[in-house]
Amino acid sequence: MMLDEPGNWGRWGADDERGALNLLTPETVVAAAGCVREGRALSLSLPIRGATSSPAPTTVPHLRGRPLPQHFMSVDGGDYAAGARAIGAGLRMADDALVVTPHGTTTHMDALCHMWSGDRLYNGHPADRVRSYGATRCGIDKAGPVIARGVFFDVPAVRGLSHLGARDRVEPADLEACLDGTGVELRAGDVAVIRTGWPLVWREEGPDGYWAGQPGLSADAGRWLAERDVCVVASDNAAIGGLNERQLADEDLADDLHMILLWRHGIHLVEMLWLEELAEAGRIDFLFVAAPLRIEGGTASPVNPVAVL
Structure with missing residues (x-):
């Protein structure tokens, strides 16, 4: 493995394509279910608003230049050639067609094949198995459902802010401060859910403010x-790590968050969450549920993560 840093390669065998999701044993899932105390479920996803059917470029956070979702409906025959079809006496139906590029435009889960270095994917799988027709190693279809304990790190709250600034980076001390006095400690197999509050900037300042950079985790x-x-590491920003005004990471390869988490440790990433209701709920631990679509060879999948309180 390059860059001489310990990781999880070989930990679950030479053929492993699930990475740290192997930590979700039946016992871990049963223990996570014990976090359900209220029976209340909160969606943690942003809406998917197709650029053809709503003003998505001005209403939904996304990375500049990424293709927006395209949503076509057949209900009036104007958007989609099929038109509304009659079904029996007096009944009608509408069909949808949805084209989505998850990275940077929707709440999504990154597959372990999403990024790599040299000629090897996570766990040493050959990178040439990622082709234009899909990835035959480490695709999102290998992940399966994620049912785990979620642990919430509301970093702006512990700093006394509504949201972090564009150049802010979350350090280990911030994560420790979020747990201080709560009685909650991270356990193997937990999902770390980190709030930066950055989607609020889209609402308060619009796209230009949102695109001025993004806060995120530091390499440490x-x-x-x-x-x-x-x-899993999940956050409400677009790249887990921070971004500059060109929407690129400033860190070198050794400190790149995708390389540290996805490539070295096999830790899946969930990006572009909406965490404001969860912040208002005041819960630190909860049951986290997310199921990526079984897109064979996909580098990511849209997801609608749910926090069950």
Whole structure:
């Protein structure tokens, strides 16, 4: 493995394509279910608004230049050639067609084949198995459902802010401060859910403010989470790590968050969450449920994560 840093390659065997999701044993899932105390479920996803049917470019956070979702409906025959079809006496139906590029435009889960270095994917699988027709190794279809304990890190709250600034980076001390006095400690197989509050900037300042950069985890914070054996890192920003005004990471390869988490440790990433209702709920631990679509060879899948309180 390049860059001489410990990781999870070989930990679950040479053929492993699920990475840290292997930590979700039946016992871990049963223990996670014990976090359900209210029976209340909160969606943690942003809406999918097709650029053909609503003003998505001005209403939904996304990365500049990424293709927006395209949503076509057949209900009036104007958007979609099929038109509304009659079914029996007086009954009608509408069909949908949806084209989505998950990275940067929707709440989504990254597959382990999404990024790599040299000629190897996570766990040493050959990178040439990622082709234009899909990835035959480490695709999102290998992930399966995620049912785990979620642990919430509301970083702006502990800093006394509504949201972090564009150049802010979340450090291990911030993560520790979020748990201080709560009685909650990270366990193997947990999902770390990190709030930056950055989607609020889209509402308050519009696209230009949102695109001025993004806060995110520092490399040391990513390593801190990996050392504690989380199975997923999820955040409300677009790249887990921070971005500059060109929407690129400033870190070098050794400190890139995708390389640290996805490539070295096999930790799946969930990006572009909406965490404001969860912040208002005041819960630190909860049952986290998310199921990526079984897109064979996909580098990502749209998801609608749910926090069950």
